[in-house]
Amino acid sequence: MGTVGISFGSPTAGTGFDVSNTVSQIVANLQNVESPWKSQLGVLSGQDAAISSLGSLLSTLSNDIGQFTDFDGVLSGKQGSSSDPGVLAITSASTSAVAGTHTIVVNSLAAISSGYLDEIPTADASAALSGSISIRVGSGTAQTITLDSGDNTLAGVASAINAAGIGVTASVLTDTTGSRLSLVSATSGTAGDLSVTSSISDGGTNPLGYNPATAGADASLSVDGVTITSASNTVANVIPGVTFELLAPSPITGTGATATPEPVQMQVINYNTGVVSSMTQLVSDYNAVVSAINSQEGNTSSGTPEPLFGTPTLTLLQEQLLGSINTTSPSGYLDEIPSANTSDTLTGSITITAGSSSPATIDLSSLPTADQNLNGLVSAINSTNIGVTASVLTDSTGSRLSLVSDVSGAAGKLTVTSSIADGATTLNYNPQSDVNSLTALGVTVNNDGTLSLDSDTLNNELNMDYSGVVSFFQNSDSWGTEFSNTLNNLGTSNINGTLALALSSDSSIESSLNTDISNEDLVISTEQVSLTLELTSANEILQSIPSNLNNVSELYSAITGYNAPTLG
Template identity: 45%
Template sequence: MGTVGLSFGSPTGGAGFDVTSTVNQIVSNMQAIETPWKSQLTTLQSQDSALTGIGTDLSSLSTAMQSLTNFEGVLAEKQGSSSDTSLLQLTSASTSAIAGTHTVVVQSLATTSSYVSGTIANAGDTLSGNLEINGKTITIDSSNNTFSSLASTINSGSYGLTANVITDSSGTRLSLVSQTSGASGAISVTSNLSDTSTSSSVNFSQTQPGADAQLTVDGVLVASSSNTVTNAIQGVTFQLLSANKDESIQVEITNDNTDVETALNTFVTDYNKVLQDLNTQEGSDSNGNPEPLFGNPTIALLQQSLQSALTFVQPSNTVASSSSVGSSDALSGKILIGVGGGSQEEIDIPDNSSMADVAAAINSANIGVTAAIITSGNNAILSLTNATSGSSGAISVDASGLTDTSTGNAVTFGSAQSNTVTSITQLGVSVNNDGTLTLDTDALDSLLNSNYQGVVNFLQPSGNYTSFGGNFTNILDNLGSSAPSGAIYLALQEDSQVETQLNTNISNEETIITAQKAQLTTELTQANYTLTEIPQQLEQINEMYSAITGYNEGQNG
């Protein structure tokens, strides 16, 4: 801490000194102790800003990955086309639709049952009698004795049809149209109405019967009560516009390659943004000063984790247990495992072994497969994988001798799966010298056309093994700003604790300085007052001296 020199001037001058300036100088000297705290606080706040930015970009990357791993996302989207849109037009293909080509012949369209009354000359003519619709009788009275009021009565009731008044040059009629198309919507109408103005009967005749659409789909006869057909091709809705028994319409359902390519390109863009964030922190700013996170271990952790996620190789062959086995259940017996069509090797499982013990026994046998445990709630799945592709790496399992002794049930395994896409480079993604990615959309499009399901298996999480998409998602969950384990979250929490202590130190020091400032102001004000009083006190002494001695110092001689 520096020193403060006080200049009181001439002690007999009576001018005193500037109290405020002197106190501020002393306080400024005292506040120097806060400088390293404030400097550290500024550094931490810069780190927080950088970490928050990286966390935001990681969140965008996670969202991009989710669009590729979501079972109802872009990989499930379908497109459709019709070879003759004048007869059949596709309206939608849901995520449950399956890519393929179908042949449709539209034999007849669905029709809606309808009736129309005879014509009356004047729309205001009154009616009498009754009208029976679908077994329900409407008795005519003053509230419904015109076509208009009768239509209102019908439309406000539960008759299963809609009434409409039609007026043209020939007169006025009442139209009745079923609210349900097809054969199931057929309506019946019995009229006992009379036009009281002309004393003539008002009869109804059927204008169109209700009939289902008739079509064949891949040679199978299909009936539809509506011309909007939803039950003919799984997940596909199409509209019948016209019938032609002699024309076969080709309906093609395809995977939506364009949206998949767009989603993967977004993933690449967001990945590059995160990597550029990290690369920036390894250098200096425009003024030559190190970036806020230069040398920070969190940056190294993020880089290593993303690199690990990117280079993850998905197993080429896999098979997993399909029965429900509790994580803590005891197992015993034996399991036979073969690789590549070779003879199966027997692995003995001691009594009271856990699923983890079974995995360890398989791995110790060194038979060419890797065993791992995947937990789901309270259940455990035994996953066996092999990096060798094709039939030479195929896994066969006979677990008929392996028993879950906790339940008494045998442990069963599902069908083996072969994954033909095992690395992200097969999707047309390449790594540049700076670690950023480039996507070759032509290569991706070619793969989607030749092996769409392989891409789906590679990107979407599986309960039987760890997929690229599932692994990448898990890693991102442990890197971002999400509590309680995200790397960015933990780094921000650590900084926050230090910042809280620094702010407390600064606040406490300011409290002390404020009290000392008040005390200094009081003391120096008093000292200043004393200095300004000295000349007056000297004058009084001189007067006393003169009175005693008769000597006046103010006179010469």
């Protein structure tokens, strides 16, 4: 701690000293004890900002992977195409649609029933109408509208019909020769066919008869050889999850007895475009996380270390992310053996075929008794060199045999038959994805930890083994599930996440430091008041010294006569 010097000048000058400035210097010196605390708070604040930024980036990346792990996400999307868009167009393909090709023939389109009343000439447009009109939609009950003084015009009749809720839309059509009442069924197809009886007349002399224009009719089509009728030209749920629009009857090829409608090929395919786009976004957002981490491994523009430089938090992020990206998804596993039974002796055999290679069978009875367990089975499988890597996966509930093909994609597909048993319990084989790494999807890791995506490789894999890609992201123990869990365990949204715990730790230290600073400020404030009082008193004494000296001198002179003033 530094010292503060007080200059009194000449003790007998009577000028004293600057109390306020002196107290300020002493207080500033006392406050130096807080400097390391405030410096540490600054460091922690910088770390908090960096951690929060990384947490936001990880949250975005978590949302990206959620698009793949969600059963209703991008991998469930479908799209379709029609070989003749003039006849049939696909409106939508939902997640429940199954990829495949369908043959459709459109025999006739659905029609909406419509008609109109006789025209009222322009010259008679102002004539009052009278009578009534009866309207029935399909097999429903006829409803009658009787005209009165409030609706004795075409517009009044149209308004009365629309207000009645009959299931018909009425309007007035006007051209250069006159006006007529138009009626259109609100229901497409045969069920909406209109039956109309009109006794409306123009001034009592011109009856306005009803003229049917279009009869309500159902569309007729065949889907994969099955005859279908539809009340609407928008056809839904005939093919599960697919909605398509009928635009015209299929063109006829041939003549006479050989005349046949030309079929339309409708193809429902997986949404590769959306998957590639989502993967591109995932790679981009992953690279943003890695770049943010890498930027913490150096100095700021001012030459000081970045806030997270050298911290365990940064190291853990790097290890976890890189480890997750390079994780190989199991191609399959046997049922779990509970923790309490992991030392049991197993029986039975397992036959494994990797891709087009010859099958290999491992019979536990051929192994030494000490090896008739999971670890012995793993060693036996790996020693066959059939293109499969076996290992034991252990968690809090038990252990299981994992099998991973050495060849990614459909070429490395595993076929496994297991009669391995733990006592009376058979350990069945559970197939996982044939895609066992990101590399199979065209994703590679660069030297700086960022990723690159080859869209062509991803497209090819989607075309060859779409279900394998889905399994890679969505099966239990899949890469997608594990990567999603890793992000959750690292981020700030999970209270036990690495970054969340780092923020919590910083917050605790910051709270303690702020408390120490507040307490020290109280001590300094009390000391400042005390110093001010004491130094003010001392200053007053200094300032009174000349006067006191003068009084002493006068008293001395009075007693001794020394230096007494001379009287003239």
